[in-house]
Amino acid sequence: MELSILNIKGEDTGRKVTLNDAIFGIAPNDHAIYLDVKQYLANQRQGTHKSKERSEISGSTRKLIRQKGGGGARRGDINSPVLVGGARVFGPKPRDYSFKLNKKVKSLARKSALAYKAKEQAIVVVEDFVMEAPKTKEFIAIAKNLKVADKKLLVVLPEKNNFVYLSARNLQRANVITASELNTYGILNAGNLVLTESSLAVIEKNFNA
Structure with a gap:
């Protein structure tokens, strides 16, 4: 599957990127997704009820x-x-709700979630960008230029960028994470997935490791 690479103004750069079929083109496994999301939500529980x-x-x-x-x-x-x-x-007594899940199942779940987004054409690839200061208005402008401001937004960066993170922190429908932090729940909870050009390479590297 080929996608055009856009800039932060929403303009086509003329370059294209091919999504890895071994990650974005697999047949989704719904049960693996269920288990991974269940584990993620269970890990969020404090378990301090008494x-x-x-x-x-x-x-x-x-x-x-x-x-x-x-x-x-x-x-x-x-x-x-x-x-x-x-x-x-x-x-109720205090208890730990977390449970073990095999790495291969978690990997399959993340691939399945990404495959769903690819099928829904809800993935946007943007060239790498930097922000010189935390500006929420600038982040909103980028989202509008990319035509992804109407739904929940998940921006995936190759590495931590505090300016981009702080720019989106006050927005209820936007979230910024690094490619290594990508999880099934975050992917499925977002309406649109915005991947920077370099983050795609990190995602492929993490899944092939």
Whole structure:
């Protein structure tokens, strides 16, 4: 698949780039995508939820009513879960939600996500650019020139660039990452994927490593 390389003004530079079919042209594996996204979201969870159980609530341990003969349900002390203000039965405890996923599955998931974007023609390749200062207005102008400002935007750079990152930080529908940070959830969550010319080489290198 060939794509034209644009400049930051949205003009065609006359050069083209061929997307690697081994990455952007595979048959997407939906189950691999599901597992990778599930792991990504699970890793975002803090797992610090906690509710007090019966032994952790302060209160008298005196038995409130007799065991039998009262006509109602039996109950123990005032910390009983059946009473208002009592403990919670089998409440949440702090836990780790992360789980292991094989590297080959994660790689297949990222390739599948990129293949989906290629099929949807939602990939734009732009020549390498730099920003002399963090300017949100300038970043918005670039997005409008590339005609990708109407959807969620993911810009992939070959390496960290603080000026570009800071320019997009205040925009709710834009995100800037490096090619080494590329993940399945980020790709699928974006409506348009903007790849710089050099980032394509880094992506191919990472997948072939």
